[in-house]
Amino acid sequence: MKEPASLRNRLIVAATAWIALGMILAWLILSNVFRSHVSEQFYDELFVHLSELQRLARVENDTVVLRAPLSDPRYDVEKSGFYWEIQRQGKVLARSPSMKAAPLKTPPDGRLDVGVHTHRVAGPTGELLVAEALEWTDPAKPPIQFIIGTDKRHLDSVAASFNYTLSWALTGLGLSMVLAATLLILYAMRPFAQLNTALHDVRAGRTKSLPGSYPSEVQQLVDNLNAMFASTTELVQRARTQAGNIAHGLKTPLAILTDEAFRLQAGGQRDVAETILHQCRKMQTQIDYQTTRARVVAGRLSPGASANVRDVISDVVAALSRIHSQRDLQFDVDVPVPLRVACEAQDLQEILGNLIDNAGKHARTQVRVSASAVDDGMIDISVSDDGHGLPLEAHEVVFNVGERWDTQSAGSGLGLAIARDLATLYGGTISLGASGLGGLEASIRLPAAQ
Template sequence: MSSSASLRNRLIIAASAWIAFGMVLAWLILSNVFRSHVAQQFDDELFVHLAELKRLTHVEDGRAVLRAPLSDPRYDVENSGFYWEIQQQGNVLARAPSMKAAPLNSPADGRSDNGVHTHRIQGPTGELLVAESLEWKDPGKPPVQFIIGTDKRHLDSVLDSFNSTLSWSLTALGLSMVAAAALLILYAMRPLAQLNVALHDVRSGRLKSLPGTYPSEVQPLVDNLNSMFASTTELVQRARTQAGNIAHGLKTPLAILTDEAYRLKAGGCDTSAETLLAQCRKMETQIDYQTTRARVVASRLSPGASADVGNVVSEVIAALSRIYAHRGLHFEVDMPAALRVACEAKDLQEILGNLIDNAGKYARDKVRVSASATYSGLIDIRVSDDGPGLPPEAHDVVFNVGERWDTQSAGSGLGLAIARDLVTLYGGKINLGTSPLGGLEAFVQLPAGE
């Protein structure tokens, strides 16, 4: 993956973040609603028990007696967290069997009504939620205060249990929604993945156009790409034809000029003839170089270029073996089968033909050609010989058009320049170095094809 996130991952991350936000918001809302509901239930239960306590209580002579126990047995269990108490002016008239600690201290708010009021106070076993009410049994005496309460821990226990269940339930729901969203996004992005594979096949040479049908949102893009591929192929053919026409148009007059130069030389005008011949050779070199370059640029624009390295090497060596047969030159090939580069076969022949021919010119006994694939999607090709090699300062010079380090040998000085330009135009690189055989080694790296 590139440094920036893919569209698929962005959509999945955005959907996950939105689902997570929704789950957290749902947890907060449901938890608060449930808290309010349970708290109201606790209050209602206290009100019912308070009314029951008042109904069952008989107050006489500073004492309060219940005609029957409360219906909830938890008020009879010691320190159960369910308590009631009857007071008058701070004096305890009666209390629940569960009470064994100090009297309940309900806030003295100076009220004069007999309505029910709720408070939170400290009870025998922790914070207590209480409901209390005043009742005037005798108009001439202070009111009797009825207090009933439940430990807040009982409310918290119910809330904690609900929140725990709510948490894992919403987490499971959120994860299932994220998984469903991811599957939906992957399904929706599948046509783009198929398009990417098809484009790769076109670039690697397996296809000339994008096949198949796509959703209505993607199909116009596919149609436009196929039209572009078709027009590019047509432009390439025109460019190749034009390059050939230019070469033919220039070489015919150049051949006439060369012939005239030889006539001048035969007529005794040696100086003028040599000048013309030298300039004609330079023109011929430039024409060959520029027309080859134009042809390669056109080939590079054409989609679907791919060549088998092994086949090209075999063809080149088969041709050169006959040329160098009188020298007994031995050619070694070391490469795996079905190794392909993203390059036109003719251009790969041009590259390797120049490199292997150059190695054959200077080799004493042996020329070795090896190739291997890298993990970065490139193909490494090495051409080595056991000849005299070149000094390091000559490695860059020999790539210049018309330049030769050994001026005594035959040649135009164009082969390595063409090889360099071809490799560069296909997005590769070429370098010279010292061969393990003792001579010169040419190292070429080209994108892998299919």
């Protein structure tokens, strides 16, 4: 399953996209405004030069003579991109020295088309921006066309230069805004990172509440979480106390029933006594199992459950070594690095105590306990012995409450059931299989502490 993107990354991506969109829109608007402004300047300059051309031109029949050259010397440079022509009915009467090509052709104008017209036509060096005016010197003759134009490439060059500068300026501005937005978002998200670290500490069992002060928007959440942790801890203690009270309350009536059964047995009513004793043992087994389960369920609600695997295994092995000291059993422990499981230490002791004690009872000479971390965030613990093992059909039966495969040895048939139930309540598993030592291997898998 794909991991969802973090809120920080989403905000940074959204800010970057919004800033990029703003920069693009700004580029388009400013570029168009500038081009429009420059185009107006180009046409204003053409109008001025057109008016100047009309003032300087002296028309005599079909001959045109300029009293003086135009003030802009670019009209005298060949193929400079600045051109003018004076025509009548398509016949060139005069033209600028810069023109060395076919006559300019503009759309036809009627007699009512007075004033200045603008066109875009083909020129000697590319598309021309043209201003044109008609002048009637003789009502009986066609008008004289005064045409003056500038290459569009000059306008494009100015606009391209501006766009280049604008692109770099807006890119720099956009990057600085993205950097500023990123720093602002990172600064604004710092309290959440601190809160996440504090929650990890609570889950790992290093603290029981969230320390530190936070901004007012986050502090309310922190206060509510701390209140919930305190309430949960209180509920846990009440549940454990209640489980103890139930066990204590049933202990006395059960002892009385057991005593009455022994009295019936002494009076010769062996069948009745044996039935009562058998039921009393079953009730005691169920009481032990359910009170243990209630205690563990309450403990599972407590935040920050964590236990050091190597320390717990060492304590359990040290205690069981003394119990089995006369059998000269060898207990091998292989936990190379410190590992922590998300489990109360006393519950891990109970799980491992039952399994290691069970292995010690059936081992010939050796019990091996090892632990390692796996990639899925779990811790694997194995308990192996070199005993006779169990047949495959017994691997699940022995986990039932009150069930024992070996009825000759002492026990209530409760240890393995409690061990599996404890592991399940913490999100783990216990399974049995063949041991490399020749006997039985119990494999425990528990979640690693955060």
